[in-house]
Amino acid sequence: MSDVDRRTFLKGLAALSAVVGAGPAGLAASTAAAGQAQPSARALAWHRAPCRLCPSGCGLLVGVQRGRAVAVKGDPDAPVNRGLACVKGYHAVQTLYGRDRLTRARVRRDGALVDVPLGAALDLVAERLAATVAAHGPAAAAAYGAGDWLLDDAYVAGKLFKGGLGTNNVDTESRLDSAAAAAGLAATYGLPGMVGCYDDIEHADVIVLWNENLAETHPVLFSRVLARRRGNAAVRVVEVATRTTRTSYALDRSLLYAPHAELALAHAVCHELVARRRLARDFVDRHVAFRRGADAAGQDAALRDFVRFLADHTPEQAQRHAGVPAEDVRWLASLYGDPARRVVSIWGAAVHQHPRGTWVNNALHNIHLLVGKVGAPGNGPLTLAGQPGGCGGLHDAGAAAHTLPGGVVTAAADRARAARVWGVPPERLDARPGRRAPAMFQGLATGDVRFLWVHGADPLVTLPELGRMRAAARRAGSFLVVSSAYPTATTDVADVVLPAALWLEREGVAAGGDRRLQHHERLVPPPGDATSSARQLVEVGRRLGLGALFPWADDAALTAGFWAELRRFHEDAGTRLPPLAELRARPGLRWPHAENGDTRWRYATAHDRAADRTQGRYDFYGHADRRARIWLRPYTPASEAPDSQFPFWLATGPVLEHWGAGTLTRRVPTLHRAMPGAVVELHPEDARALGIAGGDVVRLVSRRGTLRIEARMDYRSQPQRGQLFVASFDEGRLVNLLTPVSGCPLSGQPAYGACAVRVERLRPGGAG
Numbered sequence: 001m002s003d004v005d006r007r008t009f010l011k012g013l014a015a016l017s018a019v020v021g022a023g024p025a026g027l028a029a030s031t032a033a034a035g036q037a038q039p040s041a042r043a044l045a046w047h048r049a050p051c052r053l054c055p056s057g058c059g060l061l062v063g064v065q066r067g068r069a070v071a072v073k074g075d076p077d078a079p080v081n082r083g084l085a086c087v088k089g090y091h092a093v094q095t096l097y098g099r100d101r102l103t104r105a106r107v108r109r110d111g112a113l114v115d116v117p118l119g120a121a122l123d124l125v126a127e128r129l130a131a132t133v134a135a136h137g138p139a140a141a142a143a144y145g146a147g148d149w150l151l152d153d154a155y156v157a158g159k160l161f162k163g164g165l166g167t168n169n170v171d172t173e174s175r176l177d178s179a180a181a182a183a184g185l186a187a188t189y190g191l192p193g194m195v196g197c198y199d200d201i202e203h204a205d206v207i208v209l210w211n212e213n214l215a216e217t218h219p220v221l222f223s224r225v226l227a228r229r230r231g232n233a234a235v236r237v238v239e240v241a242t243r244t245t246r247t248s249y250a251l252d253r254s255l256l257y258a259p260h261a262e263l264a265l266a267h268a269v270c271h272e273l274v275a276r277r278r279l280a281r282d283f284v285d286r287h288v289a290f291r292r293g294a295d296a297a298g299q300d301a302a303l304r305d306f307v308r309f310l311a312d313h314t315p316e317q318a319q320r321h322a323g324v325p326a327e328d329v330r331w332l333a334s335l336y337g338d339p340a341r342r343v344v345s346i347w348g349a350a351v352h353q354h355p356r357g358t359w360v361n362n363a364l365h366n367i368h369l370l371v372g373k374v375g376a377p378g379n380g381p382l383t384l385a386g387q388p389g390g391c392g393g394l395h396d397a398g399a400a401a402h403t404l405p406g407g408v409v410t411a412a413a414d415r416a417r418a419a420r421v422w423g424v425p426p427e428r429l430d431a432r433p434g435r436r437a438p439a440m441f442q443g444l445a446t447g448d449v450r451f452l453w454v455h456g457a458d459p460l461v462t463l464p465e466l467g468r469m470r471a472a473a474r475r476a477g478s479f480l481v482v483s484s485a486y487p488t489a490t491t492d493v494a495d496v497v498l499p500a501a502l503w504l505e506r507e508g509v510a511a512g513g514d515r516r517l518q519h520h521e522r523l524v525p526p527p528g529d530a531t532s533s534a535r536q537l538v539e540v541g542r543r544l545g546l547g548a549l550f551p552w553a554d555d556a557a558l559t560a561g562f563w564a565e566l567r568r569f570h571e572d573a574g575t576r577l578p579p580l581a582e583l584r585a586r587p588g589l590r591w592p593h594a595e596n597g598d599t600r601w602r603y604a605t606a607h608d609r610a611a612d613r614t615q616g617r618y619d620f621y622g623h624a625d626r627r628a629r630i631w632l633r634p635y636t637p638a639s640e641a642p643d644s645q646f647p648f649w650l651a652t653g654p655v656l657e658h659w660g661a662g663t664l665t666r667r668v669p670t671l672h673r674a675m676p677g678a679v680v681e682l683h684p685e686d687a688r689a690l691g692i693a694g695g696d697v698v699r700l701v702s703r704r705g706t707l708r709i710e711a712r713m714d715y716r717s718q719p720q721r722g723q724l725f726v727a728s729f730d731e732g733r734l735v736n737l738l739t740p741v742s743g744c745p746l747s748g749q750p751a752y753g754a755c756a757v758r759v760e761r762l763r764p765g766g767a768g
C-alpha cells in the first residue's frame with residue numbers, strides 16, 4: 001500500500017469514528033469476537049498466549065476457528081491478569097486482520113514499492129548487506145528491533161550482527177522508554193531486571209505512583225492496585241505527578257509537581273527520612289554501599305557523605321524546584337518511613353525519559369534502600385517499561401548496543417563466552433558498544449551507517465527530533481529494510497519491505513516486565529509470505545555464508561535451539577533461565593529460575609535461591625561486594641526548560657487504546673474509533689489567556705519543529721498551568737517533530753519531556 005493509500009485508509013477509519021468512552025481502566029472480562037459474526041462455540045478451540053500490546057504481560061485465551069483467531073478473553077489462570085483484559089487485550093486478535101496487512105515482500109523500483117517473491121527480496125537484502133560490509137566495514141550496518149520483539153528475534157539479531165558480522169549495531173525501541181530503568185537497576189543492584197514483582201501490589205499498605213498514569217499505561221495492574229485498596233480500608237494509594245490523569249481521580253492523594261524535579265523530590269524524601277531518624281541502620285550498614293559520581297563506575301562514598309549531600313536537598317529546596325509544599329514532601333517521607341507500613345513505588349517511562357534518567361532511577365531506589373523496604377512482599381520499587389521487552393528482557397538476550405546475552409560487550413570474559421557459545425573467533429566480537437537506536441539514524445545522515453534493517457517498529461513516528469530522522473532515512477546512498485506487519489511511516493521510505501508474522505502466528509518466548517517469561521505456540525498461520533524477524537534474519541545469515549550459526553531446520557527447532565543457547569549465557573544462579581519444557585508447562589515463570597518454581601523477590605535470602613544465606617537476610621549478589629548501591633547524584637535543572645520564547649513544557653506519552661506508534665491498535669476499528677487522533681491538552685486558564693477555544697487548531701513550535709493540532713481542555717487529562725500534553729501514537733500528528741534527541745548520557749535514553757514549546761493561535765479554520 002502506498003503512502004497515499006495508507007493515509008486514505010486511516011482517514012477512512014477516522015471518518016467512521018465517534019468518540020466512545022472506556023471504563024476507568026478500560027477493563028473487560030467477557031469474550032470478544034474478532035470479526036463480524038459471533039463464532040460457533042462448537043468449532044472453537046481455546047489456546048493460551050501472552051498479550052503483547054503493552055508490557056504488563058497478561059495471559060489471554062485465544063479462540064481459534066478454521067485457522068483464524070476469532071475470539072479472545074482473559075486467561076483466568078494467568079497470574080498477571082487473572083481473567084481480566086483491558087480494551088487492547090480484549091481486541092488483540094483483531095490486530096492480525098487489518099485489511100492492509102502486508103503479505104508479500106516489496107522492493108523499491110523506479111521510486112515505487114513493487115511485490116516480489118520473498119526469496120528474491122531476501123537475496124537482495126543479503127546482497128546489499130554483504131556489499132555494505134565489504135565496502136564500508138561492519139559498523140556501517142545496523143539492526144533496529146521492536147520493543148515487542150520476542151526473545152527469539154532479539155537473540156538471533158544479536159548473533160547475526162555481533163557474532164556473524166562483527167558489529168554491535170543492534171538496538172531496540174526499548175532504548176526510547178526504558179533504557180534508564182535498565183541502567184538504573186544495573187547501577188544500583190549490579191544486574192538488570194526488577195527487584196520485586198507485581199505480587200507486591202497485593203501486599204502493600206502504601207502504593208506511591210511516581211508520574212505513572214497507570215490507568216492508561218498498565219490498566220490491568222491498575223485494576224490490581226484498586227482491588228488491593230478496595231479489599232483493605234487502611235491501604236493508601238497516592239501519586240506524585242506532573243498532570244492530573246484518569247489515574248489521579250481514583251487515588252487517595254495527588255501531589256502535583258513541576259516537570260524534571262524528580263531528583264529534588266526523591267532526595268528531599270531521603271533528607272526527611274534521615275532527619276527523622278527513619279533509616280534502617282542495620283540494613284544499610286550490612287547491605288548497602290554508597291557511591292558518588294556522574295559516570296557509570298562512580299567513586300566510593302559513605303553514609304556520612306550521603307547525609308552531607310542531603311543537606312542541600314531539603315523539602316524546602318524541593319518546594320522551590322518542584323512546587324510541592326515542603327509539608328507535603330514531609331508527609332510523603334512519613335509514608336516511606338513508617339516502620340508499620342509496607343510501601344511499593346511504581347514508576348515508568350514518564351520518569352525514565354528524563355535528561356538524567358539513570359540518576360532519577362537511582363534516587364528512587366535510594367529511598368527504598370534507606371528504609372530497607374526492598375525485595376520483600378509489599379516492599380519495593382517496581383520499575384515499569386513502556387515496551388513489552390523493556391527493562392531487561394531484550395538487553396539480556398544481547399539486543400542492546402552495549403550488551404551480549406547475559407553480559408556487556410566491553411567485558412572480555414563476556415565476549416569470550418559469546419565466542420565460545422557461538423563458535424566464532426573471539427576477535428570478531430567488537431569491544432566497543434554499537435550505535436544506540438537514535439544514533440543509527442544519525443549515522444544514516446552522516447553516511448556512517450549505510451544499511452539499516454528495522455524490525456516491527458515504526459521509528460519514523462517514535463524517534464525524537466523526527467524532522468532530522470526522517471531526512472536521514474531518505475538520504476541517498478543508504479539502504480533501508482523494514483520488516484513489518486503493516487505499512488507504516490517507516491515502510492514508506494524503505495528500499496525493501498518484508499512482511500512480518502505477528503506473535504500469534506509464530507512460536508516464541510516473550511519477556512515481560514517483572515522478569516516474567518512466557519512461551520507460546522503458533523496458533524494461526526501467518527498470511528501470505530509473512531515470517532518472523534528471527535526467520536528472516538536466519539535466512540539472510542545463510543545467504544551470507546553464516547549458516548553454521550543457525551543450525552535450526554525449522555521454526556520449532558529455532559525456538560528450542562536459541563533457548564538452549566541463551567540458557568548457556570545465563571548459567572549463574574542469579575540470572576538462570578528455566579528449561580523450555582518447564583516454561584512450556586508453566587507459562588509466566590520469573591527468572592532467576594529456581595528448582596521449585598520462579599523467583600518473586602530477588603536478593604532476599606528468604607525468597608531468592610540465588611542469594612547466599614550466609615550474607616544475612618539479603619545478598620545483593622549483582623555487585624562483587626554483595627551490597628546494593630545508594631548513589632549521590634544531585635538535582636540538576638533540565639537541559640531545556642521553558643523561557644520567554646518557548647513558555648510551555650510539553651509532555652508526551654501513551655493513551656489507553658494504543659500501543660507504541662499505533663501500528664497494530666489503529667487497525668482495530670473499536671480502538672481507532674475510541675481514540676482516533678492526538679490532540680494537545682492545555683489548562684483551561686492557559687487556553688483562555690491565549691484566546692483558544694476547545695476544538696481550535698493551534699500550532700505548537702519548539703526549537704526543532706512545528707505541529708498543527710487540535711486543542712482541547714476537557715479531554716483525558718488536565719495538565720497544570722504552563723504545561724501541555726500530546727499523545728504520541730498518531731502518525732498524522734507527529735509530536736516527535738518537536739521533541740529533543742538529547743537525553744540521559746549514561747543510558748542513551750532520550751529525554752522526550754525536556755521540551756519547551758510555544759502555542760500559536762491560528763485563525764478560524766486553521767489558517768496561520
Ligand code: SF4
Nearest residue numbers: 051054058086088089
Ligand atoms: S494490560 Fe497490556 S498486556 Fe494486559 S491485556 Fe491490556 S494491553 Fe494486554
